[in-house]
Amino acid sequence: MNSAGLLQVIKKRRSVRVYKAGKVADKQLETILEAGRWAPSGANTQPWEFVVTRDRGKMKKVRRIYDNEWKERKKEDPIHYKGLKKDYVGDVSVLVLVCGDPRTKQVYLTTRQPGDREKLFQASIANAVEHMMLMAASMGLGTVWVSVREEVEPELRELFKVPQPLRLLWVVPIGHAKSWPKAKPRRKISDFAHRELCNPKKLRQDSAIRPWPKS
Ligand SMILES: Cc1cc2nc3c(=O)[nH]c(=O)nc-3n(C[C@H](O)[C@H](O)[C@H](O)COP(=O)(O)O)c2cc1C
Numbered sequence: 001m002n003s004a005g006l007l008q009v010i011k012k013r014r015s016v017r018v019y020k021a022g023k024v025a026d027k028q029l030e031t032i033l034e035a036g037r038w039a040p041s042g043a044n045t046q047p048w049e050f051v052v053t054r055d056r057g058k059m060k061k062v063r064r065i066y067d068n069e070w071k072e073r074k075k076e077d078p079i080h081y082k083g084l085k086k087d088y089v090g091d092v093s094v095l096v097l098v099c100g101d102p103r104t105k106q107v108y109l110t111t112r113q114p115g116d117r118e119k120l121f122q123a124s125i126a127n128a129v130e131h132m133m134l135m136a137a138s139m140g141l142g143t144v145w146v147s148v149r150e151e152v153e154p155e156l157r158e159l160f161k162v163p164q165p166l167r168l169l170w171v172v173p174i175g176h177a178k179s180w181p182k183a184k185p186r187r188k189i190s191d192f193a194h195r196e197l198c199n200p201k202k203l204r205q206d207s208a209i210r211p212w213p214k215s
Pocket residue numbers: 013014015016017144145146147148181183184212
């Protein structure tokens with residue numbers, strides 16, 4: 001594939017939050033995992049562990065866990081939680097629970113600060129997730145990066161028997177988009193690329209740093 005083709009896939013990928021029925025074929029799933037496999041990682045630690053499920057019963061439970069959490073948060077903060085539901089989390093052909101093995105941080109011998117080791121660990125796993133999302137997009141499949149917040153983590157961990165010391169970081173549904181979402185706005189290159197020296201004048205005003213979904 002040439003660079004234009006790769007950029008096309010990168011631009012095509014969207015966070016898909018409404019899915020229709022339809023199987024992700026085993027071969028497609030293997031290719032998506034293969035893309036994750038080749039992600040760069042700090043000191044080549046490959047700290048990811050993926051729990052991959054097609055079990056609709058478990059997905060229903062995942063959906064319930066997210067829904068309950070959402071309802072609880074909405075009681076505390078009805079303004080910011082209004083209208084945003086997480087029912088897409090488990091309504092798909094395949095659900096991937098993205099875990100990480102923090103024991104791999106021991107390999108970062110020349111990185112001593114815990115915060116720096118955490119950075120290497122998180123970034124490495126994020127690379128694998130993004131590789132898989134791009135591969136899925138290239139096949140016309142939808143994905144979305146779903147956060148595992150502390151409020152839902154214990155229940156998800158129990159449901160999928162994720163042992164300590166693994167970290168349970170993200171959930172990634174893979175499926176057929178009901179419709180392909182429109183691209184959200186992106187900042188211009190000239191707004192974020194600082195040439196030679198960082199130019200503080202280019203930084204956004206506080207008022208321009210807006211929370212999703214407004215931005
Ligand atoms: C680290 C990270 C965490 C995210 N968490 C969530 C999430 O919990 N729920 C969700 O619906 N989308 C989540 N997203 C998706 C973003 O909202 C989405 O990527 C962004 O709005 C840009 O839209 P696009 O992916 O369609 O280009 C997350 C993305 C990233 C990279």
